[in-house]
Amino acid sequence: MARPSNRRPGYSRRAQYGLFFGYVAAVSGAVVALLLLILSTVDPNGFGALRGAVSDATLPVTSAGRWVVEGVMDTGGSVGSYINATGKVRTLEAQQKASATKLIEARALAFENMRLKRLLGISEQGLRPVAAGRLVGSTGSSIRRYAILNAGYLNGVRGGMPVRGPGGLIGRIASAGAASARVALITDGGTVVPVRRVPDGTPAIATGTGDGFIDIRALGAENATFKRGDVFVTSGAGGVYPPNVPVAIIAKATRETFLALPVADPARLDFAIVEPVYQPQVEEQRRALPPPPGQ
The missing domain is CATH 2.40.10.340 (Rod shape-determining protein MreC, domain 1)
Structure with a gap:
């Protein structure tokens, strides 16, 4: 005979334990929160000492998390710097190519001027050209x-x-x-x-x-x-x-x-x-x- 598909949690011992521990955790949390509330009202100094102890206990975890965040930020900054540097290098290369092109054009213009001057010198020294x-x-x-x-x-x-x-x-x-x-x-x-x-x-x-x-x-x-x-x-x-x-x-x-x-x-x-x-x-x-x- 096939098992019914809509079984209740009570039919599973594991599910029963899960519900039980869930209830216990919820009740324990509520009790702890109530005690902390009462402690902060009755003895603020004691509550401050307890909070400091909790901070000390969680310091390694907090430091590790901060280190991870800073590492990620540094990595992002490095990537950004690399991208910016790459962009600057490409800009400098483009400027260098443009300068080289202008230099070639200037040399070509100088050569053209020199050649035309030589041609003009010929017309000045020889017969008047037709x-x-x-x-x-x-x-x-x-x-x-x-x-x-x-x-x-x-x-x-x-x-x-x-x-x-x-x-x-x-x-x-x-x-x-x-x-x-x-x-x-x-x-x-x-x-x-x-x-x-x-x-x-x-x-x-x-x-x-x-x-x-x-x-x-x-x-x-x-x-x-x-x-x-x-x-x-x-x-x-x-x-x-x-x-x-x-x-x-x-x-x-x-x-x-x-x-x-x-x-x-x-x-x-x-x-x-x-x-x-x-x-x-x-x-x-x-x-x-x-x-x-x-x-």
Whole structure:
């Protein structure tokens, strides 16, 4: 036969003991509370001594609990300090990156100013430039080497005019459109420039090879030899290119060939100026004229 599910506590001896001890505890607590109340009324001093004894007895437990609370608070403070320190470190790192970026921008601006000053110095020392523009593109197909300049015949640019940068000669205008022009670089296979070696003035011809180099060949001197590091500038012979413009530096020298690299690498340039075609007779006449009044 199954046991009923709604058994009363009286059926369990354990439950009876539990109720009994519960009643005893409740009655004992009430009696103790009543005695303490009576003691505090009749003998306040005795009640104070008893309360002090109870405090002394519970001191270790209270101290332990306080230590736990302080430990938790210290841990929370440490965690907060760590979070704050991490935030400050991240802020300092961000400030450092921002400072590094500004430093790079300042250096880039200084380099740009220096380069523009060099370009301005060229225009002041040489012929008055026809136009200044930016090299916006280049081609490297076959042996033809061209660059695109964002200045055209509306700016006065015409075919055949020399183009130079801050470092030296870049090339020559091959064709000009309304707002752009195609520049045949000095490394182009069809570009020939009369040059001379610095400082002895040995004449030579610089011809583009189409692969980034310039072939230097002595002119009118069979026994003339060049060595690595020799610098060549335009000679001005035949016109077109004004004299004393840096052109190339010998990079590879053999018994038969002398290969040079351009002083002004078009791949590293962005700005260039276009100058009028150099005419030796006109230039000599201009220099022979007396300076204008006030100069």
